[in-house]
Amino acid sequence: MTRLPDIAAIEAMDAADPFRDFRDRFLLPHGVIYLDGNSLGAASAAAVMELQQATHEEWAQGLIRSWNTADWWEMPIALGDRIGKLTGAVPGQTVVCDSVSINLYKVLHAAMALRPLRSVLVAEASSFASDLYIAQSVASSRPGASLRLEGVDAPALEDLLDRKTAAVLINHINYKTGELLDMAALTRKIHAAGAIAVWDLSHSAGAVPVELDAAGADFAVGCTYKYLNGGPGAPGFIFAAQRHLADLRQPLIGWWGHARPFAFEPTFEAASGIRRFLCGTQPVLSMRALKGALDIWDSVDIAALRRKCIAMTDLFIQLVEAKCGDYGVVLASPRDGAKRGSQVSFTHAHGYAIMQALIERGVIGDFRAPTTIRFGFAPLYISYRDVWQSVAVLEEILRMGVWQHSRFNRRAAVT
Ligand SMILES: Cc1ncc(COP(=O)(O)O)c(C=O)c1O
Numbered sequence: 357m358t359r360l361p362d363i364a365a366i367e368a369m370d371a372a373d374p375f376r377d378f379r380d381r382f383l384l385p386h387g388v389i390y391l392d393g394n395s396l397g398a399a400s401a402a403a404v405m406e407l408q409q410a411t412h413e414e415w416a417q418g419l420i421r422s423w424n425t426a427d428w429w430e431m432p433i434a435l436g437d438r439i440g441k442l443t444g445a446v447p448g449q450t451v452v453c454d455s456v457s458i459n460l461y462k463v464l465h466a467a468m469a470l471r472p473l474r475s476v477l478v479a480e481a482s483s484f485a486s487d488l489y490i491a492q493s494v495a496s497s498r499p500g501a502s503l504r505l506e507g508v509d510a511p512a513l514e515d516l517l518d519r520k521t522a523a524v525l526i527n528h529i530n531y532k533t534g535e536l537l538d539m540a541a542l543t544r545k546i547h548a549a550g551a552i553a554v555w556d557l558s559h560s561a562g563a564v565p566v567e568l569d570a571a572g573a574d575f576a577v578g579c580t581y582k583y584l585n586g587g588p589g590a591p592g593f594i595f596a597a598q599r600h601l602a603d604l605r606q607p608l609i610g611w612w613g614h615a616r617p618f619a620f621e622p623t624f625e626a627a628s629g630i631r632r633f634l635c636g637t638q639p640v641l642s643m644r645a646l647k648g649a650l651d652i653w654d655s656v657d658i659a660a661l662r663r664k665c666i667a668m669t670d671l672f673i674q675l676v677e678a679k680c681g682d683y684g685v686v687l688a689s690p691r692d693g694a695k696r697g698s699q700v701s702f703t704h705a706h707g708y709a710i711m712q713a714l715i716e717r718g719v720i721g722d723f724r725a726p727t728t729i730r731f732g733f734a735p736l737y738i739s740y741r742d743v744w745q746s747v748a749v750l751e752e753i754l755r756m757g758v759w760q761h762s763r764f765n766r767r768a769a770v771t
Pocket residue numbers: 455456457458484486487527531556558559579592
């Protein structure tokens with residue numbers, strides 16, 4: 357077994373961390389170790405400043421004029437291209453709009469429509485639940501279509517690929533276990549079967565390198581309120597490969613996706629390019645916060661970010677197993693850092709209560725039923741000392757049985 361690092365070694369890791377100065381750009385509360393950036397990213401000073409400018413100046417003073425003067429109208433496309441930079445997509449293929457679930461509805465219909473002679477949509481049973489609901493909705497609303505699930509209808513995705521498969525929806529990183537899949541290899545297999553590859557990047561954008569163009573991905577959706585720190589309820593994004601854009605049809609047609617929105621014509625004609633994924637008015641204030649949040653990413657070296665992500669999650673696993681292994685916590689994430697996103701999950705029969713006790717002591721992660729406790733390590737604002745300290749708190753809670761108190765066992769609406 358490798359030797360556990362001591363606190364001097366941890367401090368040396370922080371001193372050598374290329375992101376050590378980034379933390380000051382976030383408005384984190386004092387005394388909190390925030391390990392839930394995989395669910396809701398931290399507020400940055402830049403995001404809050406943009407929000408203030410958007411409310412105090414652009415809305416309060418500029419009023420309706422700001423659609424033009426503050427470029428509100430163009431934000432979905434402008435922000436989309438900035439996210440494209442982080443996800444390996446050349447400009448013109450990414451748009452920011454709506455929620456991930458709504459975007460997935462649009463994208464899955466568009467993907468199925470590109471394979472009109474095929475009827476099967478494939479997804480993973482382990483997907484985030486909303487992805488499954490949307491996949492069910494899309495399959496049931498298309499005559500003759502059906503949904504097949506990896507983990508229910510066959511053990512492996514590959515076994516579900518045949519000449520009937522129209523589209524495959526895959527989560528790049530699993531929300532519960534943090535498992536990272538090989539986008540390029542799976543996309544190749546999906547294409548070899550003649551199907552369309554749709555990726556959910558909710559847990560990978562801003563956490564790991566993503567290369568949509570290089571992988572040959574057809575479509576993707578993703579989230580901006582997790583690792584990208586766009587703020588609560590920040591809109592999602594859609595990627596559609598350039599080669600599909602001319603033929604794309606999506607079901608939620610509205611005036612924002614019209615070729616001439618301000619002509620108010622009675623019949624719909626889709627805008628050219630990625631803009632056709634827009635439907636109606638977009639959440640301007642959320643987009644303005646996201647604009648500020650993305651500024652930080654202009655100076656982030658994604659390869660260095662990935663190295664820190666693996667080092668932190670490796671360290672967390674090593675420390676938890678060494679110090680808490682006797683108390684019933686079991687690793688639920690891949691042990692191999694190359695197959696893991698920026699999150700580590702453990703299971704424990706009393707996971708909910710343990711997480712509540714951690715949160716009361718300032719270590720904020722979250723819980724996913726029935727037994728998973730999740731810890732997200734956002735490399736821009738988490739230090740190696742945070743990793744060390746969070747394990748010390750977890751060990752104490754387990755050793756002392758703190759979690760057994762009744763106040764930690766009352767379920768809140770959001771877990
Ligand atoms: C993997 C994944 N897909 C989809 C969603 C749903 O996102 P939204 O609530 O924006 O529709 C989430 C939300 O956490 C998610 O983690």
